[in-house]
Amino acid sequence: MSLNRTAKGIVLVPSLLLGGAFLAAAVWGGDGPAAGNRTLALVLGGVLMAAGLLAQLLPERSPDGDG
Numbered sequence: 908m909s910l911n912r913t914a915k916g917i918v919l920v921p922s923l924l925l926g927g928a929f930l931a932a933a934v935w936g937g938d939g940p941a942a943g944n945r946t947l948a949l950v951l952g953g954v955l956m957a958a959g960l961l962a963q964l965l966p967e968r969s970p971d972g973d974g
Contacts, residue, residue, distance in 0.1 A: 918959060930956075
C-alpha cells in the first residue's frame with residue numbers, strides 16, 4: 908500500500924513545516940504589534956504538528972480487502 912504511505916507523507920511534511928513556522932513565530936515574535944497573536948500562533952502550531960503526527964499513527968487497512 909505505497910499509495911497510503913505517500914498520502915501520509917503528503918500530510919506530514921506540510922503540517923510539520925507550517926506547525927514549526929507558527930511555533931517559531933510565537934517564540935521569536937518579539938514585543939511588536941503582533942505580540943497579542945502569540946497564543947494563536949502557539950495553538951495553530953501545536954494543532955498542525957499534532958495533525959501531522961496523528962496522520963502517521965493512523966492504522967493502515969489490510970491489503971486483503973477486509974476493511
